[in-house]
Amino acid sequence: MSNLDLRPAAAECAAAPSGPVRELQRGREVPLGESTVVRRLLPTLGRRMVGAWCFVDHYGPDDIADEPGMQVPPHPHIGLQTVSWLHEGEVLHRDSLGSLRTIRPRQLGLMTSGRAISHSEESPRPHAHAPLLHGAQLWVALPDEQRHTAPSFEFHAELPGIAGGGGLRATVILGSLDGATSPGTVYTPLMGADIAVVEGTDARLPVEEEFEYAALAMDGEAEVDGVPLPRGSLLYLGTGRRELPVRATADASFMLLGGVPFDERLVMWWNFIGRTHDEIAAAREDWASGTRFGTVTGYDGTPLAAPPLPATTLKARGRVR
Template structure:
């Protein structure tokens, strides 16, 4: 997953305790991704940069790509983060500089840990489904792991939590209600895809010291009394032991959470770092063709890192 903005603004995040229970509704900002995909960017947004260690959230589709190439994101670099690919419909072909080649399908977890440096591409296969719908997310790596080795994981068997009244939650990352994903995490975290059948009126158990957000994926539902339509994100804060959810028709949302990320970060383009100098070095290394390796097999040129902003990038807190 790449931020394709040719003039990306510096995004500084991390470093504050949770605010207690809140209800902040954030609409998505439409951003072009690759040749033919438009995404709704939910995080970072004008008021908030992180939810736990989750630091970047894009929702896309459902898009009819019957006669389109679909997702086409050329090779690009990452450092200091994990990327999470999650689909409701379609397929994404992942290639990376480790030599990984994997098609990720609906309800399968594609998890890439960049560590110090990795490069990857993402594309809809030449023969692909007619509909593309999903989310791409980043998780900031803590100081003790961000300089470590890169890795890629693909998990097809994920645990499921069920609740009375038609709730079914697939645990993507971390732990929810005692069920733990096989995906590797480096901070206390929750990521779940929650499906609600028509008529659902249920409560999800939460961790009181986690902060949470709900990203509506499909249909219309009510989360903690707030109506959510597709592509909107509701930030819920901390201090909750359960989350009431209701749906009159079939619906789905992603539950994202974790302990408030205490480290102060600088996020620019496709890098998560701690200082201007670190970001500038990563940019130079990518454009020079060093450090991040080569993605083999993608039909097209790789991305070039844009120019740095004229101001010094400084680490800041997790809210604006």
């Protein structure tokens, strides 16, 4: 996934309140590739991270029966992991390691950029893809000791699930929830799960007291900790809970994202996460010159060009603005 903003600002990280909160926010619409519009929920002016989760886009459901669907040309990443998660449709992943994989609903595509990788994402060509596209794309920041690791790509078609009682079921995408653990590789204490609820659900989901959490509404309108979640919204919940009340008057689903607050100071610009201006500038130059990031083969189009760096020096920011 890519940040296609041609004038990307350096993202600061907001403070993580100590204790439970309920902050509901709507996403801003951002074009992604040729024909997909996403709702960007992280980073925003008011909230930059949830644990190590630092970038969240929600898209669809979109009718792409006669459209190209998602078409994101090859682009670079450093210092992060990408998570592809679908409710409907397919996304074809290619990367500079030679990976080629079609990701389908409730399957995990997990790419670790480490020191450098490039990839593309696309819906299979018209008349070869499903008529609807609906999902989320997310980034996880890598901690300093792992951010220069070798790049890798994981695909997990089967993920553990839980039945939480009271009408709640969950698929564990990353980390652990209620005793179930995903096979996906993580580098900080965090979790991600897809939660499905049915009409009449009244459940309490066990969570980690030291984690901060947010709920991303995918379908319907579940009620999380007493707050109704309209589709495409993000409810930041803070820390300090041992359980999370979930209710629903109709079928609905949401993603629960959480983790220990990420305290490192970051520079997050375009598709890069680093620690200094010079590091980001070097990554941009390497991408422009065709070095370091390898080549994505098979994509029918040219790679994305990096936007110009801002005139001012990019500064590493902590969670407190």
